[in-house]
Amino acid sequence: MSELKLHILGCxxxxxxxFTNPTAQVLEIKGHLFLIDCGEGTQVQLRKQKIKFSxxxxxxxxxxxxxxxxxxxGLLSTFRLLGRDAPMHVYGPKGIKEAVVTxxxxxxxxxxxxxxxxxxxxxxxxxxxxxxxVEVHTIPLTHRVYTNGFLFKEKEGDRKLDINxxxxxxxDKCYYQNIKKxxxxxxxxxxxxxxxxxxxxxxxxxxxxxxxxxxxxETIIPIIENANALYHESTFLEPHEKLAKQTGHSTAxxxxxxxxxxxVKNLILGxxxxxxxxxxxxxxxxxxxxxxxxxxxxxxxxxx
Amino acid sequence: MSELKLHILGCxxxxxxxFTNPTAQVLEIKGHLFLIDCGEGTQVQLRKQKIKFSxxxxxxxxxxxxxxxxxxxGLLSTFRLLGRDAPMHVYGPKGIKEAVVTxxxxxxxxxxxxxxxxxxxxxxxxxxxxxxxVEVHTIPLTHRVYTNGFLFKEKEGDRKLDINxxxxxxxDKCYYQNIKKxxxxxxxxxxxxxxxxxxxxxxxxxxxxxxxxxxxxETIIPIIENANALYHESTFLEPHEKLAKQTGHSTAxxxxxxxxxxxVKNLILGxxxxxxxxxxxxxxxxxxxxxxxxxxxxxxxxxx
Numbered sequence: 001m002s003e004l005k006l007h008i009l010g011c012x013x014x015x016x017x018x019f020t021n022p023t024a025q026v027l028e029i030k031g032h033l034f035l036i037d038c039g040e041g042t043q044v045q046l047r048k049q050k051i052k053f054s055x056x057x058x059x060x061x062x063x064x065x066x067x068x069x070x071x072x073x074g075l076l077s078t079f080r081l082l083g084r085d086a087p088m089h090v091y092g093p094k095g096i097k098e099a100v101v102t103x104x105x106x107x108x109x110x111x112x113x114x115x116x117x118x119x120x121x122x123x124x125x126x127x128x129x130x131x132x133x134v135e136v137h138t139i140p141l142t143h144r145v146y147t148n149g150f151l152f153k154e155k156e157g158d159r160k161l162d163i164n165x166x167x168x169x170x171x172d173k174c175y176y177q178n179i180k181k182x183x184x185x186x187x188x189x190x191x192x193x194x195x196x197x198x199x200x201x202x203x204x205x206x207x208x209x210x211x212x213x214x215x216x217x218e219t220i221i222p223i224i225e226n227a228n229a230l231y232h233e234s235t236f237l238e239p240h241e242k243l244a245k246q247t248g249h250s251t252a253x254x255x256x257x258x259x260x261x262x263x264v265k266n267l268i269l270g271x272x273x274x275x276x277x278x279x280x281x282x283x284x285x286x287x288x289x290x291x292x293x294x295x296x297x298x299x300x301x302x303x304x
Numbered sequence: 305m306s307e308l309k310l311h312i313l314g315c316x317x318x319x320x321x322x323f324t325n326p327t328a329q330v331l332e333i334k335g336h337l338f339l340i341d342c343g344e345g346t347q348v349q350l351r352k353q354k355i356k357f358s359x360x361x362x363x364x365x366x367x368x369x370x371x372x373x374x375x376x377x378g379l380l381s382t383f384r385l386l387g388r389d390a391p392m393h394v395y396g397p398k399g400i401k402e403a404v405v406t407x408x409x410x411x412x413x414x415x416x417x418x419x420x421x422x423x424x425x426x427x428x429x430x431x432x433x434x435x436x437x438v439e440v441h442t443i444p445l446t447h448r449v450y451t452n453g454f455l456f457k458e459k460e461g462d463r464k465l466d467i468n469x470x471x472x473x474x475x476d477k478c479y480y481q482n483i484k485k486x487x488x489x490x491x492x493x494x495x496x497x498x499x500x501x502x503x504x505x506x507x508x509x510x511x512x513x514x515x516x517x518x519x520x521x522e523t524i525i526p527i528i529e530n531a532n533a534l535y536h537e538s539t540f541l542e543p544h545e546k547l548a549k550q551t552g553h554s555t556a557x558x559x560x561x562x563x564x565x566x567x568v569k570n571l572i573l574g575x576x577x578x579x580x581x582x583x584x585x586x587x588x589x590x591x592x593x594x595x596x597x598x599x600x601x602x603x604x605x606x607x608x
Contacts, residue, residue, distance in 0.1 A: 103406070
């Protein structure tokens with residue numbers, strides 16, 4: 001059965017500190033390792049989590065605040081030092097190419113592998129990556145600067161072959177591929193066996209929505225609806241709701257409200273302001289509105 | 305008595321790893337806290353060593369390789385988030401301003417404190433900072449790119465008043481300041497008391513030479529001569545002497561040879577290649593030529 005695995009490399013806001021890291025995550029989905037955001041120190045966190053650098057081929061950057069992308073020049077140089085030759089795709093707001101390329105050029109660290117930037121400017125959700133198994137959609141967020149969250153979505157898989165049924169009808173193996181794609185079978189005697197007698201529904205495709213940083217914004221609900229997991233920032237708690245609004249952030253309760261309205265299966269909180277000593281309180285606040293709340297923590301992994 | 309204190313924040317070459325950091329040091333000298341090089345993660349190391357961010361007013365960058373300056377944009381943004389308003393001076397090779405300013409601009413992190421770049425291009429040693437107590441000289445190094453080491457040097461202090469002598473001659477206190485500056489005293493009867501009867505030599509001024517990265521280069525010897533401590537890179541050991549030369553680096557033995565010829569008091573080794581598991585071997589190799597060898601280690605401090 002297909003599983004999504006999310007590695008939290010860093011989930012605190014503003015600045016790296018002695019024992020907390022700015023935003024970065026790795027999502028394992030259908031054989032891909034997608035790096036999401038890349039605050040300073042992300043490469044160290046990748047090493048600590050023993051994530052193989054060479055398996056990362058796509059990096060998604062939500063917005064151009066330092067705590068979400070200042071780790072990029074260092075990581076891209078390290079790829080070069082490790083002898084990478086596979087292409088690397090970087091998706092992020094317009095400007096990311098100029099910043100990263102300038103650092104690499106001035107730092108004599110221009111890559112010897114193809115480094116391809118996909119600069120984002122759209123204000124509506126769009127598909128920015130797609131292959132036969134996965135789609136990545138942007139989730140336009142409301143922050144102080146142009147920001148996108150990302151929806152990572154498995155595609156509908158093949159139908160499941162009902163092996164007893166196909167053996168019963170004595171159907172040749174060479175038809176199996178077509179049956180899985182939903183086709184009916186015509187037997188030699190001309191009889192048509194409808195596909196629904198030969199197959200079962202595939203597993204429902206899974207999805208993961210990453211939303212950091214954003215103020216409370218209900219327009220994202222239709223995009224993230226029914227996601228298996230939603231990472232929604234909760235920089236603040238309710239007593240700082242006004243500050244959240246001013247700075248383009250959310251409270252834990254607001255994150256829970258979005259999770260509830262979007263009927264997601266799990267809510268993962270993160271991007272905590274470093275003003276709070278105890279993150280447990282974020283969970284308690286969110287649980288007032290939504291049942292399945294998890295706390296992101298640096299080094300933690302979630303499977304769903 | 306005046307002491308120099310050197311905090312090693314990172315002393316490994318190439319890339320940050322799970323438990324080692326790229327080059328960064330803080331030198332305490334005559335009330336200054338000078339930050340020397342700033343690899344990725346330096347701000348985290350500063351926090352771990354409990355070094356007060358606000359006391360840093362001058363940053364010296366040896367060269368524009370990522371492991372020596374990729375921590376700069378993050379550190380400078382953090383200064384801003386901490387509400388800094390004191391000016392910050394950054395000394396480093398031409399190009400550093402473009403790279404850092406581009407990252408800060410694209411990252412919406414332009415500073416609200418004065419950020420002053422002093423871009424270096426000279427091929428000869430020059431004084432790049434000076435006040436009444438300290439001078440900083442560049443040490444032109446030989447690396448793959450334009451690189452300077454830095455010599456941090458106390459200025460000659462005032463002469464020490466011989467309090468018994470001045471009391472003996474019944475000299476008024478108002479002359480003390482001039483006597484400390486080396487002036488003779490004319491008594492009321494016209495008699496001249498030469499300064500050397502009233503004072504003793506001041507403590508010899510101390511100095512610290514930072515030399516990373518460089519291949520073996522004897523032209524630096526006159527600049528660093530007699531330094532109290534020399535940090536000299538030893539990326540490699542003698543079996544890799546050829547590789548050292550090719551990559552613009554030194555071996556531990558070569559570092560010891562420079563230390564010995566420059567008659568410095570202490571040699572501190574660092575910038576170890578991450579290919580070696582045991583840094584003790586660097587000390588053993590260097591001790592073949594020089595007695596006072598210390599190993600830099602992340603988090604270690606030296607007083608001299």
